[in-house]
Amino acid sequence: MSANTLRAECATPGTQHVETGHRVATRSAVLRYPSLTTTVPKEFVHRASVAEVMLTDWERREDHRFVVTAQWPRSHSFFTTANGCHDPLIAAETLRQAGSLLAHAEYGVPLGHHFLMWDLSLTVLPEHLSVGDAPAALDIDVVCSDIKTRRGSLAGFRYATVMRRAGHVVATGGASFTCVAPHVYQRLRAHRLSGAGAQLPLTAPTAPQDVGRVSPTDVVLSPIGQRDRWQLRVDTRHPVLFEHPVDHIPGMMLLEAARQATVATLGEGVTPLSVIAEFSRYAELDAPCVIEARRLPRTEHEEAVEVTGHQDGEQVVRSTVTAAASAG
Structure with missing residues (x-):
């Protein structure tokens, strides 16, 4: 799937309809919004609430290299600011979401599969974590490696990220995970899923x-x-x-x-x-x-x-x- 599926051009409110004989033309065909920003589908990052989705877009640059964009709010109910800086753990959540997004949207992992994170590393540069006058917009380089498949389907990978804000590196990190089909997960977790x-x-x-x-x-x-x-x-x-x-x-x-x-x-x-x-x-x-x-x-x-x-x-x-x- 391309990130273009998330971009929309909408008619400008208040555009006029112009009578041309028996035809009615609309100037909205010309007056349209440019590309708009929205979050990625919440299902791709395993969130139930759109408010908890940090990612806004993605694009494949090479076979296993992508650019993901994200936005951090100026204030969050849990990832709270301290000393005027964004919480470093909001970067960890952004990192987690990036792997899930690419697994589903670019590597074809069906929704409903379960992910098991094996490791996560993150380093932040506090001088670029300051909360500004607007939400922080991020460009994230993601490189996927050690890609494992099972019967032609993705079974997991490792990925490394570099998060930039206004061209400055704000965080680097990486993680690895495996993904499991629902029927396999049911078998592995049967005792826990039964509520025993x-x-x-x-x-x-x-x-x-x-x-x-x-x-x-x-x-x-x-x-x-x-x-x-x-x-x-x-x-x-x-x-x-x-x-x-x-x-x-x-x-x-x-x-x-x-x-x-x-x-x-x-x-x-x-x-x-x-x-x-x-x-x-x-x-x-x-x-x-x-x-x-x-x-x-x-x-x-x-x-x-x-x-x-x-x-x-x-x-x-x-x-x-x-x-x-x-x-x-």
């Missing part, structure tokens, strides 16, 4: 100010009385982290847990500069997930925290979050 495991009760949040949040509803860590360890707080009513019903804990929630654990470890005011995350298995809704943070050796300019998540004795995620070193 009861969802855990919602636990109390850690103090929002300790994890860089304002509202307790956005806190994803619950205290368990141990330093640098928390239980993942899973609120399936959250309008962004659980934007639509799912049978497991979303990867973006695990990234947010890593960010919040990093802030709790390094101190308030910390802004992540980079994150590298590896996802080992599905994080389930019916078992406690313990999040643990370990401060790594500090360098002259950076501090880093390793954050892991374990469930039923198995690691589900391991991530390293890097932030600018504090003064002194």
